[in-house]
Amino acid sequence: MKKYFMIFALGMMALSTAAFAATTAVNTNTVSPTLQISATIQKAVQLTLSTGTAAVTHCAVTPTGGTPDYTMNFGTVDALGINTGNCNKFNPAVPGTDNAIYWSDYNLTPVFTSHTAISGTNITAQVTTNFGVSNIFIVRDSANSSTVPAGAASFTAVSTGTPDTIAGPGVTSGTALTRFIGVAVTPANGATVGTGAQSATVTFTLTVQ
Amino acid sequence: MMKVRNHEDLRRTHLPVVKSGGKVCGASHGVSFSALVILAFILMAPARQAGAQTFSLSSAPGGITLTVGGGGNRYSGQFGTMNALGIGTPSAGVTVIPLSNGALYYTPYRLTVTGLAANHKAGVTGFVSTNFGHPAALIMQSCPSTSSCNSSAQFSAMSTIAGAPTTIVPAPGIGNSTVTAGLAIFLPDNNGATAFTGLDTARLSLTMTDLTNNQVVGTIEIRLNSPQGETVQDAVRLTLATASGGLTVTPSADFSMNFGNVNGLGFGPGAGLTTVAAAGGVIYSTPYVLQPTFTDFTSTTATIKTFVSTNFAHPAVLQLRDAAASAGPYTNIGTTAGTATQITNTAANRSSITRFLGLFVSNTNGATAFAGSDAATLTFTLTVP
Numbered sequence: 001m002k003k004y005f006m007i008f009a010l011g012m013m014a015l016s017t018a019a020f021a022a023t024t025a026v027n028t029n030t031v032s033p034t035l036q037i038s039a040t041i042q043k044a045v046q047l048t049l050s051t052g053t054a055a056v057t058h059c060a061v062t063p064t065g066g067t068p069d070y071t072m073n074f075g076t077v078d079a080l081g082i083n084t085g086n087c088n089k090f091n092p093a094v095p096g097t098d099n100a101i102y103w104s105d106y107n108l109t110p111v112f113t114s115h116t117a118i119s120g121t122n123i124t125a126q127v128t129t130n131f132g133v134s135n136i137f138i139v140r141d142s143a144n145s146s147t148v149p150a151g152a153a154s155f156t157a158v159s160t161g162t163p164d165t166i167a168g169p170g171v172t173s174g175t176a177l178t179r180f181i182g183v184a185v186t187p188a189n190g191a192t193v194g195t196g197a198q199s200a201t202v203t204f205t206l207t208v209q
Numbered sequence: 210m211m212k213v214r215n216h217e218d219l220r221r222t223h224l225p226v227v228k229s230g231g232k233v234c235g236a237s238h239g240v241s242f243s244a245l246v247i248l249a250f251i252l253m254a255p256a257r258q259a260g261a262q263t264f265s266l267s268s269a270p271g272g273i274t275l276t277v278g279g280g281g282n283r284y285s286g287q288f289g290t291m292n293a294l295g296i297g298t299p300s301a302g303v304t305v306i307p308l309s310n311g312a313l314y315y316t317p318y319r320l321t322v323t324g325l326a327a328n329h330k331a332g333v334t335g336f337v338s339t340n341f342g343h344p345a346a347l348i349m350q351s352c353p354s355t356s357s358c359n360s361s362a363q364f365s366a367m368s369t370i371a372g373a374p375t376t377i378v379p380a381p382g383i384g385n386s387t388v389t390a391g392l393a394i395f396l397p398d399n400n401g402a403t404a405f406t407g408l409d410t411a412r413l414s415l416t417m418t419d420l421t422n423n424q425v426v427g428t429i430e431i432r433l434n435s436p437q438g439e440t441v442q443d444a445v446r447l448t449l450a451t452a453s454g455g456l457t458v459t460p461s462a463d464f465s466m467n468f469g470n471v472n473g474l475g476f477g478p479g480a481g482l483t484t485v486a487a488a489g490g491v492i493y494s495t496p497y498v499l500q501p502t503f504t505d506f507t508s509t510t511a512t513i514k515t516f517v518s519t520n521f522a523h524p525a526v527l528q529l530r531d532a533a534a535s536a537g538p539y540t541n542i543g544t545t546a547g548t549a550t551q552i553t554n555t556a557a558n559r560s561s562i563t564r565f566l567g568l569f570v571s572n573t574n575g576a577t578a579f580a581g582s583d584a585a586t587l588t589f590t591l592t593v594p
Contacts, residue, residue, distance in 0.1 A: 032447075037529060038468065116575060
């Protein structure tokens with residue numbers, strides 16, 4: 001009996017499939033190693049600007065690839081609306097009293113992913129570096145809409161303090177928004193006014209919430 | 210230890226005659242004839258052949274057991290179960306060295322010579338007197354006593370020709386002493402028509418020669434057939450490796466790959482990753498290498514499939530995709546064994562197959578969105594038909 005048991009045992013050993021690490025096996029024709037894949041998903045936000053398509057003419061939004069991120073040039077402007085500028089303008093209702101507005105449309109495209117709360121998402125604008133002279137300032141369309149402004153009264157100065165909400169709450173990821181921005185040139189005179197090339201910086205902020 | 214005695218009959222017959230010289234003189238043949246006989250034997254006898262010359266084998270420490278039989282000049286043992294990939298633990302006394310084209314199973318053994326006349330040296334040669342029945346699957350190799358016999362480079366194929374044997378103890382030979390040499394069986398990668406699995410045996414013949422007078426000291430046979438012989442098993446292996454420019458594949462239970470921080474916009478892919486546009490999100494892609502190895506199968510090609518055996522906890526946000534090229538197209542990898550994605554059905558033995566693994570990250574927001582860590586497991590299956 002013991003002899004038969006030994007024979008049986010040897011036979012089973014010879015026939016058995018031996019598996020070692022899951023990467024190798026003998027006495028069989030298949031092996032199945034595993035690969036564990038891990039990743040950490042992060043929330044992501046993106047806000048890009050591009051040249052508008054709504055107004056009659058458009059000042060180009062040019063990405064610099066550096067700092068600042070984009071530039072827009074209104075060209076040569078004046079408080080009486082004599083110069084045509086690079087895109088659109090509203091002449092002062094009363095020259096020498098009211099401002100001339102040189103403006104353009106532009107597009108804002110917010111994109112965000114992996115956010116569970118999005119209903120309060122908005123975009124704000126703020127003048128973070130103002131012009132160095134007092135007779136020019138940044139303006140935006142007061143309506144914060146894609147409707148093309150009808151006149152100079154449709155524009156409001158962009159805040160240099162608390163950011164202005166220009167879209168939302170409730171903007172949609174991936175959907176471009178048309179807005180309007182410009183410069184108002186005042187008829188002021190005096191020591192603080194200036195001429196020549198001037199620049200200011202507006203910071204747009206997308207907040208997903 | 211058993212010993213082989215040579216010239217034993219010669220000594221039994223004639224040495225007493227030499228020793229009893231006086232009695233010989235008194236024999237009926239007469240003095241002159243006896244003197245001639247004595248002179249002839251003195252001239253014919255090897256110089257200074259003082260005692261019984263023996264040539265024997267024994268098991269070496271760490272080597273296979275060699276059992277003596279056949280009147281003392283036949284030894285038997287076995288290498289046991291082997292495979293050409295060197296997978297697993299070899300039989301007792303056998304050490305395996307996996308090679309790039311097979312596996313070498315080797316064992317040390319001892320050769321002992323005694324009874325040589327002073328200043329005489331003996332050498333040993335050997336050949337495979339009865340080769341394995343499947344010589345494409347099992348190749349007998351030998352390592353000379355002058356080597357440490359613990360690396361594949363020290364072994365070479367053993368002659369199968371009696372007239373051109375392999376040197377085991379080379380000139381100038383050894384005096385009365387014991388030396389260790391090595392025996393090995395090389396199992397080459399062997400797929401196709403010559404593939405073999407099963408039991409096989411071989412016999413070796415070793416001859417010790419007194420190199421001083423070129424006389425054979427003794428011959429020994431080694432039978433690699435006891436208690437069973439050599440059992441060749443087929444074997445398979447599938448490993449994953451890091452591709453050039455790809456994510457690191459870490460060999461841990463069994464392999465792992467970390468895509469690191471990812472997002473639905475494809476910003477800032479980590480080292481080894483590229484992004485590919487995809488509807489509803491982005492794909493982070495990395496190359497990786499599949500290395501199939503198999504031996505002793507009649508088929509020379511194999512199939513590799515993969516499926517997601519453990520899916521991400523957030524399968525709507527993260528998905529694994531497969532592609533043959535970096536730019537795609539990427540297809541979802543099946544999530545069941547039955548829907549496994551076939552990577553290839555023409556995988557060659559010891560080939561390296563570069564494939565691209567894509568991690569799709571959804572750009573979804575809202576209630577189903579997810580941010581944080583997640584993991585999934587892919588199971589790759591190599592099958593040789």
